[in-house]
Amino acid sequence: MIPRRRLPQTGTPRGTMIPIVTAEQMRLLDDQTITQAHVPSLVLMERAGAGVVTQLEALYGPMAGKSVAILCGKGNNGGDGFVVARLLRRKKARVQVLLLTPPSELSRDAKTMYQRFQRTAGQAAVTRPVDAQGLQQRLRTSDLVVDAILGTGLSTGVTGLYRDAIEAINTAARPTVAVDLPSGLHADSGAILGAAVRADLTVTFGLPKVGLYCGAGIECSGQVRLVDIGIPAPFVDAIGSRLLLLTDRAARTALPARRPSSHKGTYGHVGIIAGSVGKTGAAAMAALAALRIGTGLVTAAVPSSVNDVLEAKLLEAMTLPMPETKARTFARSGLDRLLAFAGARDAVAIGPGLTTHPETVELVQEFVKRVDKPCVLDADALNALAGKASLLTECKRPPIITPHPGEMARLEAEATTQSVNEDRLGTATRFARERGVFVILKGARTVIARPDGLAAICPTGNPGMATAGTGDALTGMVGGLLAQGLSPWDAACTATYFHGLAGDLAAQQFGQAGMITRDLIRQIPHALAPITHT
Numbered sequence: 001m002i003p004r005r006r007l008p009q010t011g012t013p014r015g016t017m018i019p020i021v022t023a024e025q026m027r028l029l030d031d032q033t034i035t036q037a038h039v040p041s042l043v044l045m046e047r048a049g050a051g052v053v054t055q056l057e058a059l060y061g062p063m064a065g066k067s068v069a070i071l072c073g074k075g076n077n078g079g080d081g082f083v084v085a086r087l088l089r090r091k092k093a094r095v096q097v098l099l100l101t102p103p104s105e106l107s108r109d110a111k112t113m114y115q116r117f118q119r120t121a122g123q124a125a126v127t128r129p130v131d132a133q134g135l136q137q138r139l140r141t142s143d144l145v146v147d148a149i150l151g152t153g154l155s156t157g158v159t160g161l162y163r164d165a166i167e168a169i170n171t172a173a174r175p176t177v178a179v180d181l182p183s184g185l186h187a188d189s190g191a192i193l194g195a196a197v198r199a200d201l202t203v204t205f206g207l208p209k210v211g212l213y214c215g216a217g218i219e220c221s222g223q224v225r226l227v228d229i230g231i232p233a234p235f236v237d238a239i240g241s242r243l244l245l246l247t248d249r250a251a252r253t254a255l256p257a258r259r260p261s262s263h264k265g266t267y268g269h270v271g272i273i274a275g276s277v278g279k280t281g282a283a284a285m286a287a288l289a290a291l292r293i294g295t296g297l298v299t300a301a302v303p304s305s306v307n308d309v310l311e312a313k314l315l316e317a318m319t320l321p322m323p324e325t326k327a328r329t330f331a332r333s334g335l336d337r338l339l340a341f342a343g344a345r346d347a348v349a350i351g352p353g354l355t356t357h358p359e360t361v362e363l364v365q366e367f368v369k370r371v372d373k374p375c376v377l378d379a380d381a382l383n384a385l386a387g388k389a390s391l392l393t394e395c396k397r398p399p400i401i402t403p404h405p406g407e408m409a410r411l412e413a414e415a416t417t418q419s420v421n422e423d424r425l426g427t428a429t430r431f432a433r434e435r436g437v438f439v440i441l442k443g444a445r446t447v448i449a450r451p452d453g454l455a456a457i458c459p460t461g462n463p464g465m466a467t468a469g470t471g472d473a474l475t476g477m478v479g480g481l482l483a484q485g486l487s488p489w490d491a492a493c494t495a496t497y498f499h500g501l502a503g504d505l506a507a508q509q510f511g512q513a514g515m516i517t518r519d520l521i522r523q524i525p526h527a528l529a530p531i532t533h534t
């Protein structure tokens, strides 16, 4: 038998990120584990159920005395629910199973687990609800609701009692934990088929499913926790998923080590091209974030008349005044000086607060074509390329672009913010391939895509980051990591991960509504500290 190992294990170019899979890929892995690695399906189900219980305790504390309603459907998702029920009962929780199907219709494994539960808990621990009212009554009085109605087997729109149950769960609004997937959510597309559970926590098995990170999955999944049920790593590698989940380990591994004999020159010099009158904060925040991610030296090039303002705002970063327009934005005449500035730095970040003044736009278009350093383009640098995405293919090196959905839509003539949001994964991946760039498509579940079509999803971040300046901070972090010598892919993934983690720590400290970008930047060192964040 192949020994149980953590996933993934091999040193592929994907490092230690986790493949995200479709329902079909997960089924194949399941089958291979059962038939080739000889792990009985009931053992997998037992591990899945045990994993849910571990995660429940981690989030909600000891289960003893808690009243838990577990809704079970007829497939193996329901089977996992019976395992959860049995194990929670053993922990002295008050468990009630709401069985949505006649026992005779349960799948083979689910039936076995149902019988095991019934043998220990007795008939009274199982209720067969018949209507929405009965369901709602049960759920209202529960401390916790476990949704084991449907998982990867969902094939059609939910109707009848299943739909009533899903709606009752949402109406009850009790702390809700989805087993493998929120019921009603399609595992591959993240579409809601009829109705879907809105969970606070989703405990998913083996590998994360695509639908948890796209479409309605972003709203329905809540926190996602992955349970290792012992799928052998070679099977996982053979799947060759082109979509990965960023992990804490991958992000930390990519960070440059601080060597004893090093000096500030060891950690790179990033040039930040940002700012205009009224938007000096954008330049300052990008510069500060670059310093906080460990960059040795940071210089912000800014329009000449705002230079003094930046000098006052920044202590550790240097500034360089550049030719400006009458509107106090970067002037076209400064092109050669900006190119020389970039040439003397290890990497360049351009865009925050530049404005879309016609002369500045012209300058950016020329600069982007001629600069020959690792580069991140953001905000007004992207707006300068609105409808002219083909200019990106003229870059000397594939740049990293960091659009939010609106900027992404402006880059491509046919796209709209809505169409980008409806297919975040597809949009980022297509654009990266077609234009030969690295894309960080910001928003809930930021997507990072690279020119060969490989993409990653970032699990960190929260709605508190929807506040002015967080994008400038990300740009500074990406530029800083490029200057420290990371490849564009590693810089994009690592900056995004720690940006989100710093945002999560800031939200813990100040709340999502009250946090501002400076709080996030101050948390970057804590995010980088080698401690485990939950």
Ligand SMILES: NC(=O)C1=CN([C@@H]2O[C@H](COP(=O)(O)OP(=O)(O)OC[C@H]3O[C@@H](n4cnc5c(N)ncnc54)[C@H](O)[C@@H]3O)[C@@H](O)[C@H]2O)[C@H](O)CC1
Binding pocket: 026, 030, 044, 045, 048, 073, 074, 075, 076, 077, 078, 079, 080, 107, 149, 150, 151, 152, 153, 154, 155, 156, 157, 158, 159, 162, 179, 180, 181, 205, 206, 229
């Ligand atoms: N990933 C793993 O390694 C493991 C996963 N486990 C769990 O098993 C489910 C998948 O089980 P499966 O039996 O294939 O599917 P479901 O339980 O999701 O339900 C399928 C069941 O429901 C019917 N169905 C489909 N759509 C509808 C609908 N709209 N309304 C009503 N009924 C519907 C379908 O015909 C089937 O009969 C996975 O998610 C995990 O939770 C294992 O337990 C451990 C290993």
Ligand SMILES: [K+]
Binding pocket: 077, 147, 148, 149, 150, 151, 178, 179, 180, 181, 182, 183
């Ligand atoms: K479920």
